Amino acid sequence: MPANLPAEAKSKYREASLARKPEEKIKKLQEFMSLFPKHKGTENLRAQVKRKISLLKKEIKEKKQKKTGASTGPKVFVEKEGDAQVVILGPTNVGRSSLLSILTNSKVAILNYPYTTTVPTPGMFNYHDLQLQLVEAPALMEGSSEGGSWGLQTLTSARNADGLVLMVDLSQNPIEQLSLISRELEKAKLLTRKPKARIEIEKKHMGAKLKFIVLGRLIDCSVKDLTRLLKSYGIRDATVKIWGEATLDDVEEAIFEGKVYRPAIILANKADHPKAAERLEQLKKLVGDEMKVIAVSCTTKTGLEELGAEMFEMLDIMRVYTKEPNKKDASLRPFTIRKGSTVFDLAKRIHSDFYKQFSYAKVWSKRLRFSPQKVGGAFALQDGDTVELHIN
Numbered sequence: 001m002p003a004n005l006p007a008e009a010k011s012k013y014r015e016a017s018l019a020r021k022p023e024e025k026i027k028k029l030q031e032f033m034s035l036f037p038k039h040k041g042t043e044n045l046r047a048q049v050k051r052k053i054s055l056l057k058k059e060i061k062e063k064k065q066k067k068t069g070a071s072t073g074p075k076v077f078v079e080k081e082g083d084a085q086v087v088i089l090g091p092t093n094v095g096r097s098s099l100l101s102i103l104t105n106s107k108v109a110i111l112n113y114p115y116t117t118t119v120p121t122p123g124m125f126n127y128h129d130l131q132l133q134l135v136e137a138p139a140l141m142e143g144s145s146e147g148g149s150w151g152l153q154t155l156t157s158a159r160n161a162d163g164l165v166l167m168v169d170l171s172q173n174p175i176e177q178l179s180l181i182s183r184e185l186e187k188a189k190l191l192t193r194k195p196k197a198r199i200e201i202e203k204k205h206m207g208a209k210l211k212f213i214v215l216g217r218l219i220d221c222s223v224k225d226l227t228r229l230l231k232s233y234g235i236r237d238a239t240v241k242i243w244g245e246a247t248l249d250d251v252e253e254a255i256f257e258g259k260v261y262r263p264a265i266i267l268a269n270k271a272d273h274p275k276a277a278e279r280l281e282q283l284k285k286l287v288g289d290e291m292k293v294i295a296v297s298c299t300t301k302t303g304l305e306e307l308g309a310e311m312f313e314m315l316d317i318m319r320v321y322t323k324e325p326n327k328k329d330a331s332l333r334p335f336t337i338r339k340g341s342t343v344f345d346l347a348k349r350i351h352s353d354f355y356k357q358f359s360y361a362k363v364w365s366k367r368l369r370f371s372p373q374k375v376g377g378a379f380a381l382q383d384g385d386t387v388e389l390h391i392n
């Protein structure tokens with residue numbers, strides 16, 4: 001991308017996004033695909049449209065089954081539970097189920113033959129006061145991003161997660177496995193590297209017109225160019241929010257609801273294999289400082305102690321405990337909020353009234369010279385802080 005689409009294709013896409021019935025949407029999307037050439041520049045878009053079509057087909061099938069009372073079959077992804085959801089992603093047999101069964105209460109089948117796990121399977125992993133929901137996604141393979149076999153379940157699960165564990169196997173060639181994972185993630189528009197720009201396009205009711213909120217910077221384009229681009233796709237009423245540095249191409253990608261960023265770590269399993277050390281070194285060299293690589297063995301149970309801390313670090317979240325004004329002790333279960341959040345963010349998270357009627361807060365923290373300290377809403381919180389909110 002950008003695909004440099006012909007006007008005809010753009011208007012077909014507009015028709016597809018306006019279509020209400022899934023059957024009609026599928027037809028329009030198929031027509032849309034036939035209206036742009038097949039080449040490298042459109043490869044990702046093609047994969048993405050195919051994924052959309054698979055999802056729509058599944059939707060139709062589920063509706064039909066509901067009508068006839070038949071079982072709706074396995075879910076595409078696991079509903080979130082706990083504080084954050086981490087999906088374990090990797091090719092078959094790398095030991096995803098083994099990891100899930102060690103870290104959680106989940107009873108999964110572990111077998112020495114491929115493709116044992118065929119539905120996204122969850123388990124709860126307790127890390128300090130946090131509950132991390134781990135989900136084993138069915139094995140990733142060549143073509144998963146186009147929705148084949150259970151590719152749809154696998155990549156939709158990854159898309160829906162808060163973070164990813166990319167699992168490879170040191171008894172095989174971990175570099176080949178990682179490049180398979182990267183290729184499929186890229187085609188499914190899942191980024192594991194923080195993008196420079198984040199763009200949200202929220203479609204609004206007719207007559208609302210286009211509104212732009214640029215919190216970052218536009219590169220080589222103006223709001224006028226953006227307006228022209230959006231209108232060429234038939235988007236006339238929407239709020240467009242831009243963080244970071246965005247180009248016109250980035251905005252065009254966002255029109256296709258494309259890219260999402262999910263933080264990830266690499267887990268190299270089967271460190272007990274005789275060739276593991278050598279292969280691990282090669283893998284680490286290739287990855288460099290782009291991502292954390294952790295070596296473990298689910299068989300000998302080595303290297304697993306650090307996993308909780310590494311996942312927590314990856315998720316970029318912090319634990320904040322709350323206390324009621326007249327009580328002695330803080331809550332046992334913390335709130336999990338994004339790193340860098342303020343007292344206001346916490347207040348909003350608890351209840352909008354806390355935010356609207358906020359007066360001040362008291363914060364207990366190891367990093368403060370005196371605790372508690374009376375602070376305002378803009379006070380930046382840190383992991384482990386205890387907060388007492390006071391309202392007017």
Ligand SMILES: Nc1nc2c(ncn2[C@@H]2O[C@H](COP(=O)(O)OP(=O)(O)OP(=O)(O)O)[C@@H](O)[C@H]2O)c(=O)[nH]1
Binds near residue numbers: 115139
């Ligand atoms: N040597 C060694 N074998 C392991 C390790 N972890 C898992 N295995 C073996 O690898 C095989 C596959 O393990 P699973 O946990 O079922 O792998 P999976 O990734 O869930 O595989 P599928 O769901 O079938 O795609 C089993 O025979 C495990 O006993 C390890 O650390 N070392």
Ligand SMILES: [Mg+2]
Binds near residue numbers: 109116136
């Ligand atoms: Mg499995």
